[in-house]
Amino acid sequence: EVQLVESGGGLVQPGGSLRLSCAASGFTFSSYSMNWVRQAPGKGLEWVSYISSSSSTIYYADSVKGRFTISRDNAKNSLYLQMNSLRAEDTAVYYCARDIKAHYYYMDVWGKGTTVTVSS
C-alpha cells in the first residue's frame, strides 16, 4: 500500500524550531518529487515547499523562505521539513504529498498530516 506518514508536530513557542518527518512506503520514494502543504485551522490549502527526487531542485513559498528547509534521505525513504523562527501564522496541519510525475507539481498521494501549533 502506498503510504505517507508524517510526524514531529507539536506545540512550540514563537521563535522556536521544529523538524517534521515524512516516512514513505509502498512505492519507489527515490523516483518521486515531494512537497509539503499546510492548512491553517479552518482555512484552505497552502503549498509550502517542493523537492525533486534527487534534491537538485528545491522551491519554497515566499511565506517560509529563509526560515524553512526541505530535505530528503532516499536511503531512508524519508522527507523532512526543518522549521525555524516559527510564527503564530505557521500554525497548521502539515501534509507531505507526492508529485504525480516528475516536475508535474500536482499531488496524488498525501499523508494524514501532523499538527504544528505555535503559541506562547
Added chain:
Amino acid sequence: EIVLTQSPATLSLSPGERATLSCRASQSVSSYLAWYQQKPGQAPRLLIYDASNRATGIPARFSGSGSGTDFTLTISSLEPEDFAVYYCQQRSNWPRFTFGPGTKVDIK
C-alpha cells in the same frame, strides 16, 4: 502570483443532482489546473489534473473542463460520499503553486 477564485463558496444540493463548480484564474494558466476533494479530518485527494484528466481510481462522474482562466469541475450525479470541500490548484506559475479558497458542497 496567480490568484484562483472559486465559486460559489457553498453549493447546497441533494444526492443525485448535478454539481457544477467554478475556478477562475487571475491570468492564464493554460491547462495546468487540478482539482482536489477534502473531507473533514482527512487529507486532500487528487481528482483531476491538467484540467480534464481524471486521476487514478477517480469515478467517471467527476469531470473537468476549461483552459486559460476559466475552469469547471462537474459531478454528474452526487453520491453521499461526494459532499466535501473542493479546491483547485494551478501549476502554471511555478514555483508559486497556488490553491483556490475552496467550494463546499453540502447536503440540501
